[in-house]
Amino acid sequence: MTKPLVAVLSGAGISTDSGIPDYRGPQGLWRRDPEAEKLVTYEYYMGDPEIRRRSWQMRRKNRALSAEPNAAHRAIVDLERSGVPVRVITQNVDGLHQMAGLPARKVLELHGSARSFVCTGCHARGPMEEALARLDAGEDDPPCRECGAILKSATVMFGQRLDPVVLGEALAIAKACQVFIAVGTSLQVQPAAGLAGVAADHGARLVIVNAEPTPYDELADEVVREPIGTALPRLLRELAAAERRPRSEEG
Known part of the structure; x- marks a missing residue:
């Protein structure tokens, strides 16, 4: 049985625990x-x-x-190493996903x-x-x-367009994933924010982890307002456990 693809869209909020201030x-x-x-x-x-x-x-x-990666960055790496297919689409420019141990080919840096x-x-x-x-x-x-x-x-500075190849890959992931987690992003900056809507429109389970409301909350299957450093690791552990459960019961 093919494991579901998990896409994570990360914004500035995932890196604040690493001492990097957010913008909005x-x-x-x-x-x-x-x-x-x-x-x-x-x-x-x-x-x-x-x-x-x-x-x-x-x-x-x-x-x-x-800056050093924090618990949220490491939790994504743990999920990937558990065997779940993971792709990160990030609005951040800090490189902390890769520093945490996620292979560079699995990280799309939109900005x-x-x-x-x-x-x-x-x-x-x-x-x-x-x-x-x-x-x-x-x-x-x-x-x-x-x-x-x-x-x-x-x-990518304000006034510059995103790399169309990177954006195209991000769109393909949003359309193909079964779970889409938007974490630490206000979902206000297009076209990155629109990826959440694309994923939901294509049947993905949409989870939003952010301190403040976003324009996509009504589309989400789950909205989490808790601190990212504890909320995301818990969510991803539950996701990994859910993936293991059917196979252990079948065996």
Whole structure:
């Protein structure tokens, strides 16, 4: 008997226990400092050297690069290692799912990765640590060493479109999965949020784990408001146990 595919859509809320602030929650970055949004808006970033300098300083202080996976990230890895087919679609750029031990091929990063930089001209890439080392050496807006164009983090900024290949793969997973768990996401940013609706429309059991209400709560089979660090591990343990039960009874 084929095991059901479990899809997990993760947002900023899954990483707050790792010390990474969310963006739209009550204490979110955009609520505390609306000007900060300009630092990750493509038009402002490309057109204003001062915005770029501030953006690089923000990256320098970014706790995401030193953060460690938490219990929620590890619980997804435990589910995958139990033999249940798992795919993670993440809105996060922190790389913590992979650091927790989930194979990179099973993680779709809708908004890219803060762990790398990319050239806006020739598209050369490299580890973010390399670019930050240039800041430490005195450069405040390091240009590409290959072509001299502007560098940015390998994340999707406001005003940039998502990678159509990655989005296409995410849609395919949403349509194919039997269980879709949206965790730590406000489900307000499209097209990522729409994946929850796509999964429900294709018959998946929809579970939403989030501190605040989302636009998709009415579609959900289950809504959990408890802290993610305890709620998600419990949910996934129950899911793994339910998968084992029929086979043990048949045997």
